[in-house]
Amino acid sequence: MKKLLSLLLALGVVCSLAGCAGSNDGSQSDASQSSSASASGSQTDGSQADGSQTDVQVMSYEEYMAAELDAQVTIEAYVQAKQSWWEDKATVYAQDEDGAYFLYNMVCSQEDYDKLVPGTCIRVTGYKTEWSGEVEIIDGTFEIVEGDTFVAEPLDVTSLLGTEELINHQNQLVDFKGLTVVAAGQDDAGNDVPFLYNWDGSGTQGDDLYFNVSVGDQTYTFTVESYLCDSSTEVYKAVEALEIGQVIDAQGFLYWYEGVNPHITSITVVE
Amino acid sequence: MRSVRRILAVACLLAAVLGLLAGCHGRQEQAAFSVPEEFDESRSYEITFWAKNDTNKSQTDIYKKAIEDFQALYPNITVTLRLYTNYGDIYNDVITNISTQTTPNVCITYPDHIATYLTGDNVVVPLDELMADERYGLGGSEVRFDAPSQEEIVPQFLEECRLGGHYYALPYMRSTEACYVNKTYVEALGYELPEVLTWDFVWEVSRAAAEQNADGTYVLNGQQVMIPFLYKSTDNMMIQMLKQKDAGYSTQTGVIQLFNDTTTQLLKTIGENTASGAFSTFKISGYPANFLNAGQCVFAVDSTAGSTWMGSDAPLMDIAEEEIAQFETAVLPVPQFDPDTPQMISQGPSVCIFNKEDPQEVLASWLFTQYLLTNEVQIAYSQTEGYVPVTTKAQESPEYQDYLSRAGEDNDTYYEVKLQAVQLLLDHMDDTFITPVFNGSASLRDAAGQLIEGVTKAVRRGQTVDDAFLETLYSDTQALYHLDSISPSGGEADLGPLPGTAVALLVGLAVAWILILGYLALQWRQGRKKRAHLHKNG
Numbered sequence: 182m183k184k185l186l187s188l189l190l191a192l193g194v195v196c197s198l199a200g201c202a203g204s205n206d207g208s209q210s211d212a213s214q215s216s217s218a219s220a221s222g223s224q225t226d227g228s229q230a231d232g233s234q235t236d237v238q239v240m241s242y243e244e245y246m247a248a249e250l251d252a253q254v255t256i257e258a259y260v261q262a263k264q265s266w267w268e269d270k271a272t273v274y275a276q277d278e279d280g281a282y283f284l285y286n287m288v289c290s291q292e293d294y295d296k297l298v299p300g301t302c303i304r305v306t307g308y309k310t311e312w313s314g315e316v317e318i319i320d321g322t323f324e325i326v327e328g329d330t331f332v333a334e335p336l337d338v339t340s341l342l343g344t345e346e347l348i349n350h351q352n353q354l355v356d357f358k359g360l361t362v363v364a365a366g367q368d369d370a371g372n373d374v375p376f377l378y379n380w381d382g383s384g385t386q387g388d389d390l391y392f393n394v395s396v397g398d399q400t401y402t403f404t405v406e407s408y409l410c411d412s413s414t415e416v417y418k419a420v421e422a423l424e425i426g427q428v429i430d431a432q433g434f435l436y437w438y439e440g441v442n443p444h445i446t447s448i449t450v451v452e
Numbered sequence: 453m454r455s456v457r458r459i460l461a462v463a464c465l466l467a468a469v470l471g472l473l474a475g476c477h478g479r480q481e482q483a484a485f486s487v488p489e490e491f492d493e494s495r496s497y498e499i500t501f502w503a504k505n506d507t508n509k510s511q512t513d514i515y516k517k518a519i520e521d522f523q524a525l526y527p528n529i530t531v532t533l534r535l536y537t538n539y540g541d542i543y544n545d546v547i548t549n550i551s552t553q554t555t556p557n558v559c560i561t562y563p564d565h566i567a568t569y570l571t572g573d574n575v576v577v578p579l580d581e582l583m584a585d586e587r588y589g590l591g592g593s594e595v596r597f598d599a600p601s602q603e604e605i606v607p608q609f610l611e612e613c614r615l616g617g618h619y620y621a622l623p624y625m626r627s628t629e630a631c632y633v634n635k636t637y638v639e640a641l642g643y644e645l646p647e648v649l650t651w652d653f654v655w656e657v658s659r660a661a662a663e664q665n666a667d668g669t670y671v672l673n674g675q676q677v678m679i680p681f682l683y684k685s686t687d688n689m690m691i692q693m694l695k696q697k698d699a700g701y702s703t704q705t706g707v708i709q710l711f712n713d714t715t716t717q718l719l720k721t722i723g724e725n726t727a728s729g730a731f732s733t734f735k736i737s738g739y740p741a742n743f744l745n746a747g748q749c750v751f752a753v754d755s756t757a758g759s760t761w762m763g764s765d766a767p768l769m770d771i772a773e774e775e776i777a778q779f780e781t782a783v784l785p786v787p788q789f790d791p792d793t794p795q796m797i798s799q800g801p802s803v804c805i806f807n808k809e810d811p812q813e814v815l816a817s818w819l820f821t822q823y824l825l826t827n828e829v830q831i832a833y834s835q836t837e838g839y840v841p842v843t844t845k846a847q848e849s850p851e852y853q854d855y856l857s858r859a860g861e862d863n864d865t866y867y868e869v870k871l872q873a874v875q876l877l878l879d880h881m882d883d884t885f886i887t888p889v890f891n892g893s894a895s896l897r898d899a900a901g902q903l904i905e906g907v908t909k910a911v912r913r914g915q916t917v918d919d920a921f922l923e924t925l926y927s928d929t930q931a932l933y934h935l936d937s938i939s940p941s942g943g944e945a946d947l948g949p950l951p952g953t954a955v956a957l958l959v960g961l962a963v964a965w966i967l968i969l970g971y972l973a974l975q976w977r978q979g980r981k982k983r984a985h986l987h988k989n990g
Contacts, residue, residue, distance in 0.1 A: 250912075251909075251912040251913050251914075252913075253913070308909075308913060310736070311737075312736075312737065312738055313738035313739065313742065320909075369513075379507055379509075379537070380507065381507065381508070381509045382509050382512075383505055383507055383508055383509040383511065383512040383535070383537075384507075384512075384535060384537070385533075385534070385535050388535075388537075438770075439742060439770050439771050439772070440771075440772055
């Protein structure tokens, strides 16, 4: 009798453990799945590039620019900077000797993302699109092409600011020389400030930084994009230390949002 | 002595079983919160408040002022503000912090998200007892500010915060979607704007607006760009269309009904209109406000909480001044299938409280949460955008009524389009609805939007949207959002029969207990007989 009781109790313990293990797994995965799904929303469209790289015609930059919006495109270019990775999606600036590409939310594992060091050549298949003026490749897949590497030299586009020619260099690594820092807005006391957290000052440290610079009689808004350069980077800290009236050189990628909106990656105070 | 050891052995075994069962229930489990009898003001409390703003400095300033004013009333409570600009980031960060027990104290949230947070035990504080507490509850005797009573919170807004029979949040602000219309263009096309838009009307006018000249420019605006109908939140678009059609989306308990014949018909219509150049989405093309204000859009659907960006004179603007077109803006309910019984989504932030080991800290969090419902905060915040206060106390106050009466006095606080958007919600409070909330409802919402995004992208890419395409889209979407793994659940719902393993477990435990008790009874009877025998023979 005692043996039978012990056996039944032991069985109860085993069953309890098994039951608990099952339910616990379920709740954990539910939470993580929900999180995963909310963050990877815009990928599946039933027509996604399948990543197959056989028989694809790699386009030159000129051919890419001539392609219609929403056309499927395949390009080869060299990674210049990584903006973000989240839930198996990577956003990257890439460039070759002819022009530059913004690769938004490419399918990319964390392991592959780690391999995307500046200079790495990748072949990307996705769809050319335009979002608020920014021409980019979305819903893309990529593979690393072994061989040459290329790190772009920045192109000085200071003289092109305010001209229609500037957009021809969209997404390229560019330099701006001799910019004067002007007020980006006012603080609570009404004093001019050289930068804002978020476009209107509604953010806090860690958010995007916005600052204004003037060249001649024109003023332009530059951004330190916090995914590309977070608050631990030199450029973020340098912008936080800016003073109105300083003259700076700036380097970054020629991003577009309803007009030119460079994503700055470094600045140097020259006077 | 042997019997004591035996009892101890059984007790130990039982304790082990119970311990294991309890352990299985979750390592991160915290004790359930109960309201302390007294708020201990001899101690200091530091609480964190994760808030969302619409990238709007006025909102940030109001949060800061609310914290400052609250701290003046409760000098022993320090509130630290952390700002976000979208709900998704808050949700992801909370999920990450639940596992490390580093959740904020007070958090702006959506009920859909709370349903996921509740998969952990005692993670979110149920507010029923706190709300009803005579001393510290809503309008309680010990509360140091003029808080609303429970009856003064708009009942349907409060009901939206009720999950599984308990209140897990308080509403903070409410909005709905509106269709911001370039009335000038509609009339230029020869149409008269109805009081309530129908889907047929919007599609027809949009197709007319998509007509192009031989050189590729659009007849209506002479520009290279025209997206006649642009929708910001396609999840809302699908949800509202299905509701208006009385078609399935999900049951209250989480049975997924999204993939149905009505959805298929709706997607085909959306595909046809995309093909004719009449329709696009925010994710594909950009913010509706930018296109509307540049004269490149006729119907722009966005939240009433985005109304300060809409129209030629909008106080907030992302496009260059030289690109702004001059036109008359009309603010109308989202398009309807039956204009006589309009139906529109109710949305907007709510506030939840995360549980902590120290109930005093939770009580401090509750006091701050309650402060967010005072007239000072409610009216000030609602004026920053097209929001409506969630309390009748605020809505009916002379200050708020004065605000409503001054539409158009300036292009800032009294910006006409914003106040029209507010009035739209106030006039249609009884026409609003919410979707069922369950663990996974946030994913289902994303999936609903994804169907429209997928069809729109596919059409733009020259693909054919037919039954085969939609079948693939449905299965891909189900897989992407793990909809197959959502388990129907929910408070008072019928949960169905127990699984076989659970039945076997319960039967096993019952049998073991019966045998234990039977064995003990037998022993006891044998002992009595033995004692009686000894006594008899003694």
